[in-house]
Amino acid sequence: LRRLAERAPLTPVVTPLGNAELIRRETGFVTVSELDWWQSLPLKDGLRLHLVPGQHWSARSRFDTNRRLWGGFVLEAPTGPVYFAGDTGWGPHFAQIRERLGAPRFAALPIGAYEPRWFMRDSHLNPDDAVRAHQALGAASSLGIHFGTFSLSDEEQFAPPRDLAHARALHGLADEAFRTLAPGEVWSVPWGQPPTFAASIKGGKEEALSQSIRVALIPTPQCWS
Template sequence: MPAVSRPAWLLGLLSLVGCTGGPYQGPTSDHFDGQRFSNLEPKAHKTLAAVLKWQLNRPPQAAWVEQPLPTAAQAIPQRVEGQDLRVTYINHATLLIQLQGLNILTDPLWSKRASPLSFIGPKRYHAPGLSLDQLPPIDLILVSHNHYDHLDTGSLRQLAGRFPKAQVVTGLGNGALIRQCGFADVREMDWWEALPLNKGLTLHGVPAQHWSSRTRADTNKTLWMGFVLEAPEGPLLFPGDTGLGPEFRLIHQRFGPMRFAALPIGAYAPRWFMRDNHMNPADAVQAHRQLASQSSMAIHFGTFNLSDEEQFAPVMELATALREQQVPEAEFRAPQPGEHWQVPPLQRP
């Protein structure tokens, strides 16, 4: 395959454009100094010089190729009740989670590019596993942070037109931008804050090791986070995007073993640049073990070319990491877009 490269000026251009919605203003805390947020274990933010060093020294990469969807699409139920948990992998970090009568979307992304511009920026190589027309009625949308591959205003505007009564929950400071997309019910949360959803289900904001920005000027001025859905049949974790830090052990200490966890495995190379904020497959398997997760789904791979690893490397390296860390393959799998998982209740000791 021919090699492809991405010019350094592209990242610089994208860092200067975009809509931010305004910075968060609120009281200081152990992770907010009044102007910017920080991780539990603060990491130095990558400077523009580091970005240019990465971009100018990128190795040749085999061209990514378009991936087809499965020819036979599975039917989506309107609601899932009782102890059932149904998770559909749509693409990247977009999941449809169905449990206890609620339909929940995570980091919705249907756009052709993960970019503030429609004609430039990371393009899609895999169609979404579900179209917007195939979605059941959506009750809740979780937005983990404001990066363009997680907070996509084009997709949010379309969802607001279809499901205007849906509630959106996100980190501190992201609400104004999401309201601009047409949603009226937007709730901002802090780490470790809880939001009851129904008599058996509570949503918790949890820390992740990452950062936020939509331009070079607004770095870490809004909060990034993951979410735990606490249910009698066992908790679920959606961390958005994250590096491997102390957060997974803390989440396990607070909530116990996970019934289900969605763990990112892509956008990890080169490690000197990505390590602090993106897990590679070996990191993700460690996170799976720290969470004592019964069933983990790999996310954040294969849809957009965001870093230096080859297109199919994350899935192959996940298989290697599972063998090396002696984790059964059935516990942690990489899905195809459109694949549905019926997740059993947590088997408690």
């Protein structure tokens, strides 16, 4: 963040409540806006950014637990909402997001750092939870994130994609409806209904399937030991 701020300090930054001063002080960004859950900020070109709830907590030390808010984001666009969950466990917020903002055209859902389950379940989805979240959201396509870089939990480094494949099969979800990417891989996500429903789409909705959004995974240094 400091390097980005050095290049473009006036870039707008949006953060949950209680984080603005920290971001200004620690990174150098100047234009920082705070949002509470379900608040939103208008952007250019008909876009609007919403802060939405997540099942998690916050802390930078032993003495400031839950003094700053956390959450996910929904980017509302004329072509449909895009959801970034951030860090979250299972909860009613997935259904609430769909009810308030509509089913996402695309969702980025965490699938890692889930073992041991008794300890991680309240703040981290496992792959089965993530598939259920995908279904609760009614997302057209989802991408698994939050795995493979930092050693945070007991599961093996690349267990999350394997467990995601098992969860897809268990819930009858098509592979292309919810997948992961290798470093440097690009996914042209269908900008329409999930692949499992593509065969039943008729008439004008076929055009939506020809549109796509491109998602790429940028390689990062691995801190797994």
